Amino acid sequence: MVAAGHPLAAQAGMAVLQRGGNAVDAAIATAAALNVVEPNMSGVGGDGFIMIYNRQAGNIEVCNGTGAAPYATDVDWFRENGIPTKGILSVSVPGLVDAWMTAHAKYGTLSRGEVFDAAIDLSGTASQ
Numbered sequence: 001m002v003a004a005g006h007p008l009a010a011q012a013g014m015a016v017l018q019r020g021g022n023a024v025d026a027a028i029a030t031a032a033a034l035n036v037v038e039p040n041m042s043g044v045g046g047d048g049f050i051m052i053y054n055r056q057a058g059n060i061e062v063c064n065g066t067g068a069a070p071y072a073t074d075v076d077w078f079r080e081n082g083i084p085t086k087g088i089l090s091v092s093v094p095g096l097v098d099a100w101m102t103a104h105a106k107y108g109t110l111s112r113g114e115v116f117d118a119a120i121d122l123s124g125t126a127s128q
Contacts, residue, residue: 002026005041009033012118016110024052024107025115028100032119048096050103061106065099067092 002013013030021029027050034042048065069092084090104112 002030004030004034006034006037008037008118008122012122015118016115019110019114021110021115022107024050024103025110028104028108029115029118031100032116033122036119036122044097045094046096047094048099050099052103052107054107063099063103065095065097067095 002010002017004010004013009030012033013026016026016029031042031048035044047067048063050063050065052061052063053059054061101112104115108115
């Protein structure tokens with residue numbers, strides 16, 4: 001079963017499962033397709049969190065796709081000034097794609113090409 005905010009994204013995830021992919025492959029395929037068909041709702045320029053239950057190990061692992069703070073970040077500065085909501089200090093390097101790649105490298109079963117096929121195909125027709 002695949003659930004998504006857009007039927008084409010759900011179809012992308014289902015196609016991956018039907019090709020023998022696992023839940024991680026399908027989740028990434030669905031998310032990538034959502035970036036194409038609903039760019040106003042999701043995008044690779046944002047953050048993401050991927051929680052994966054590893055049945056063999058009996059634990060939950062998380063791929064944190066938030067942007068890292070700069071090396072010279074000073075927690076005391078934020079305590080004194082608050083968290084900026086505008087300007088250069090309010091942004092980080094997007095980490096979503098890295099989270100996808102990290103999760104796929106560890107748990108994916110299909111090739112990256114197979115996982116991203118639907119999103120790539122949709123990108124040629126999404127604006128039509």
